[in-house]
Amino acid sequence: MNERSTMEVSATQWQDLLPPSTVVHVSDLLDMHPVSVRVSRPRRTKVGDHRPPGLAHRHHRITVNGNLNPYAFLTTLLHEVAHMTTWERLRFRIRRYPPHGREWKREFERILEPFATGGLLPADIAEALARSMRNPAAATCSDRDLLLALARYDRDEPGRLRLEQLERDSLFRVDSGQVFRLGRRLRSRYECFDISSGREYRVHSLCRVETVSAAEVPGRRPRRRLQTARRSTLAR
DSSP: OOTTOEEOSOHHHHHHHSOGGGHHHHHHHHHTSOEEEEEEOOOSSOSEEEEOOOSSOSSEEEEEETTSOHHHHHHHHHHHHHHHHHHHHHTTTOSOOOTTSHHHHHHHHHHHHHHHHSSOSOHHHHHHHHHHHTSOOSSGGGOHHHHHHHHTTSOOOTTEEEGGGSOTTOEEEOTTSOEEEEEEEETTEEEEEETTTOOEEEEETTOEEEEEOGGGSTTOOOHHHHHHHHHHHHHO
16 A cells, blocks of 8 residues: 555454455555545444545545444445545535535446456345446445345344344334334334334334344333323324
């Protein structure tokens, strides 16, 4: 790597976080820009981000969650690299532009192409990326085919299922420890209701969760009573 590229991940870590066949190609890609890449602890709201140079930092900064499988890590990193190269191309031409507009989509397609067609990845991942290149989504979780292909390489987690595998009104627990009741499906997400507060959340259908029995939820009233209480309240 040249002096302009500051990688905050050692070579050994790169071997663990990226598919080995892609390490040289990713390094060459990053070498062309002044960029710092940092592996982040898992975040609930995002898997990666990019920040352009500013007054406090003279180089680009990219972070990617370190709990992703190698192919998901690669896809997320390339997604953020596309943000970086889009900024580099447009910074003197357009002051404001949509973060996932046509300029970003063109950059992401250009960056993905050698990885999707160069024989570097398993066939299912390469095919999913090739399909995604035609109209890249703003977030990987919005591309069901790509998300499913990437999920095949997650490590096995006994006792955990994808949300879409549960029946309606099932109880489940997420990583934070909160317990929810599953509601109806809304496109790629489900209505889910926090058992303790009744508050509604939207959870992605492919999110992995732990099933919970009613007996495991302290102080929870039977489902039938809850329905009766709601009806009586609405009737007033």
